[in-house]
Amino acid sequence: MDFLERIRATPENEAYRYPVAVGDGDREEWRSITWGQAGERAKAIAAGLAALGVEAEDRVAIVAETRLEWVLADFGVICAGAATTTVYPTTNADEAAFILTDSGSVMAFVADDTQLAKLRGARADLAAIRKVIVFDPPKPGPEAEPADDWVITLAELEDLGRARLVEEPDLVETRVAAITRDRLATLIYTSGTTGRPKGVRLTHDTWAYQAAAQVAIGDNDADELQYLWLPLAHCYGKVMVCGQIRIGYATAIDGRIPKLITNLPIVRPTFMAAAPRVFEKVYNSVHMRVRAEGGLKYRIFRWAIGVGREMSQARQAGRTPSAVLAAKYRVADRLVFDKLRALFGGRLKGCISGSAALSPDVAEFFDAIGIPILEGYGLTEASAGSSVNRFDRHRIGTVGPALPGSEMRIAEDGELLVRSPAVMQGYHNNPEATAAVLTEDGWLRTGDIAVIEDGYLRITDRKKDLIKTSGGKYVAPSEIEGRFKGLCPFVSNILVHGEGRNFCSALITLDPDALRGWAAEQPALRGRSYEELVGAEEVRALVADYLDRLNADLQRWQTVKKFAILPRDLSVERGELTPSLKVKRRVVEQEYAAVLDDMYKGTLVT
The missing domain is CATH 3.40.50.12780 (ANL, N-terminal domain)
Structure with a gap:
């Protein structure tokens, strides 16, 4: 079942819930739209793109966090017969420009002023981008960019599309009917740790298969409520939308990770995918x-x-x-x-x-x-x-x-x-x-x-991550890292290192909330900042105790002989984590090369 079939099958059923700011404060409320309403907006977006000259198999980029508009824009691109190029909102301007250029994208959706500024700054390199569509209207003020015909709002695009549909009511259905199984649907660039990312070409058939597989497994039905926060620029988030279309359940969508724990008791989902x-x-x-x-x-x-x-x-x-x-x-x-x-x-x-x-x-x-x-x-x-x-x-x-x-x-x-x-x-x-x-x-x-x-x-x-020590022993770092996370309730991230070295070491970051909670029970540490705590001998002893427990169940060549606690946690913004929160091992090892080298100076530990 494709998107248009889902709309025809259950037009009155709830499709999406999404948060909306209320008043001038921080208060929010959740609203919902039906499949029929989502379909009307997606068709308007598709027709608007067609009115702006988007043709079959053209690429249209989306540079935004996970939100309702991302899904609608993606549906609109597909219904126009085009393909979506996904770009993480955390991608810097240089890499975003590379992705848009390499993909041959002709238009781009962006979330807001911040993402728009990236594209404006790289406009000289984006000759193929004919139009940028912004989800949130640019904020007025002295810092605002002057209006030009390169940028329109999502609302304006939908108005343009609705007018086009009056002239050509069957435009969307005609374009969708022309889509073949092997046509490009999505171009997702892998977040490489070295060099430029590679664009993965995924067809309509790949997503249709994923949806059919979820139906065959039979773990979810149409009465479910999914909570979706995963980056939709990542295939993991995208695949969770495919199953939803095929099965027909509703999805509460909000990509703000800090809001996750707050939102769950409000939304009350029946299932969720996460990292x-x-x-x-x-x-x-x-x-x-x-x-x-x-x-x-x-x-x-x-x-x-x-x-x-x-x-x-x-x-x-x-x-x-x-x-x-x-x-x-x-x-x-x-x-x-x-x-x-x-x-x-x-x-x-x-x-x-x-x-x-x-x-x-x-x-x-x-x-x-x-x-x-x-x-x-x-x-x-x-x-x-x-x-x-x-x-x-x-x-x-x-x-x-x-x-x-x-x-x-x-x-x-x-x-x-x-x-x-x-x-x-x-x-x-x-x-x-x-x-x-x-x-x-x-x-x-x-x-x-x-x-x-x-x-x-x-x-x-x-x-490529298997460690071969200078003694010729192979070590699987992710297995050791996973064991430590299960043992130590204070750890946030751990990277085990040892390629070509004579023993294994580790770079460790601690969870600020967990660490502060523990420190509050220690009279000598109360009131200290995170940076002060990670440098304290008491904290080092705490971590060392958990490493001793870890090492007790490892082979001698697997044990972590030395470790360093980093002064801050790893982050997506600094390029140390992927948007799905996976550690970029090579990036972290390069960034903290001096720290790693220092642990091996003048030592004959084996």
Whole structure:
């Protein structure tokens, strides 16, 4: 079922909820639109683009955060027969200009004045961009750019489109009918850590397959309510929209990550997809808050989590829990778990995790409290989804069985190969890079090291990220990093380093909220800033204790012998994290090269 079919099938059903500012303060309220209303706006956008000269297979860029207008603009581009070039709002002006130029985009949607300024600053290099459409009307004032015919508002584009539809009522239907399965639908540029990003060409068939696979899995139905905050410039966010169209459930959409915890009890979704960092932050926050309360509450919490983990392990092993365990779990649920689920709105049946490895300890905690996290796996080159756990087939520590219609096998060197209708056409304007990852018989070389056990896929590391120490031992850093995140409730990010070195070291950042909560209990540390805390010997000793626990379960060559706590957390804005919150390993290693080198000076640690 495509977008127009969904509109015809359920025009009165709710499609999207979105936040709107009310009054002059910070107050917001959530409003909604139906599929019919979303369709009317998308058709107006499509017709407006056509009126401005957009033709079939032209590229139109979207430079914006996740919001309702992003989805409508994307639908409009597709309904005009064109293809969407996605650009993260955090992309700097130089790289944004490269993406727009390399993609051959002829127009661009931007969120606001900030994104518009990027394009204005690079206008000399954007000769192909004929028009820029801004979602939020430019703010008046002395700093405002003078009006010109290069920029129009989204409202003006929709007005233009509605006028065109009066003249040509069947314009959208005609253009959609001409779309073939192998036509380009989306051009997503991978966030490379070195050099220029590569444009991944994804067709209409790849997204149609992803939607059909979600239907075949059967974990969601039309009565669900999804919460969507993931970057829509990323394939992970985009694939969550595809399933929605096919199945027909409503989606609450707001890409502001700081608003996530506030919004969940208001929206009360039934499921949500997220990156591991979101679950880790909640995990840390819950543990720190209950620990700070201390006394009986903390003892009850620890007892309940122990019971919950025991129940989770029984389910994982396929065992029927004993009557005693089931009774204890009911008590734990009433005393603790029900309150924890209320933080998510009380209706969350489960979550999907992707883009990076999720710590099994964190996954088991959420499973224990009754919110299973279904870890999945995919690449932009395979339109986000290749495998995922199911509610009825869930194995913590794996990324689940292959999606229906996808094939997976392990090469001789341990690399995972995928063949699927979800795999890209290739890299835009880059046949050499395409040939390097796509075999002649259609297998995608993923670059990930993996094993398949009883049909379940387990990723052990990125092929290029495997560490080979100077002693010739191989270390999988992501496995060690995931274990540490499950052990230490204070960690925000950790990067294990050791390529060509004689031992492994780590760069660690701490969660500011969790650290301040712990420091409030230490008389000598109360009132100190984050920067002061991470330099304190007490904090270093705290982290060292957790590293000792980690090392106790590792092989000698895997152990972290030295570490440094960084003075601030890693961020998307500084280019250290991808928009889906994955650490850019090479960028961080280069940025903190002096810190890493200092840990190896004059040492013979083995």
